Amino acid sequence: AGLNGWTPGPGSGTQSTKPFEGSTYYFAGSTSVNGVEQTVNLLAAGSSASAVDSQDLVAVFGGRIRSASESPTDRGSLTLTFLDASGGEISHATVNAQNTTDRWELAGDRVGIPSGTRSIRYRFEATPSAGQSNDSTLDASFLYVLPETAAPDLGAFGNTPAEAAQNPA
Secondary structure, X not given: OOOOOXXXXXXXXXXXXXXXXXOOXXXXXXOOOEEEEEEEEOOOOOOOHHHHHOOOEEEEEEEEEEEOOOOOOOEEEEEEEXXXXXXXXXXXXXXXXXXOOOOOEEEEEEEEOOOOOOEEEEEEEEEOXXXXXXXXXXXXXXXXXXXXXXXXXXOOOOOOHHHHOOOOO
16 A cells, blocks of 8 residues: 555655555665564554553564565565553564565564553564665565454465455454
8 A cells, every 4th residue: 555654764665566465565775774664553543551451462463575586685574563652662573584586475473462562663674685776575564453362364365355254263
């Protein structure tokens, strides 16, 4: 859906050559380490402070990452940072992509939301290894806050229309 609601790094933007879904994906541009991020306020999104502090919720996050075919490949990672009411970091979780070049790799994780969390920052970071541009790209990003008893599909069909037909419990 483009970069609405996201904060992209300098010189980055979207491209439209073979996205995973939709018409565009995030491209880091020609700078060194670059990325895009979004912060979600859990209370504004409908969670209560008592539900978050109960430690009965998990964050399921991920996206489709792909690198250009070059050696060595540029590297992509996803980081979820749990923030308190004043924006201070409580903890974070990072997932490093395998940096596939022949397909959109599903990368992500499921982590417990620590007590005191009020916002979650989702960040994709691209780190170049070779070439003139930073060619680790992101599409179909997602972040769900769910009860810890829910078990969404994190496999090949996770975050696709096929998942919608599945029972997450």
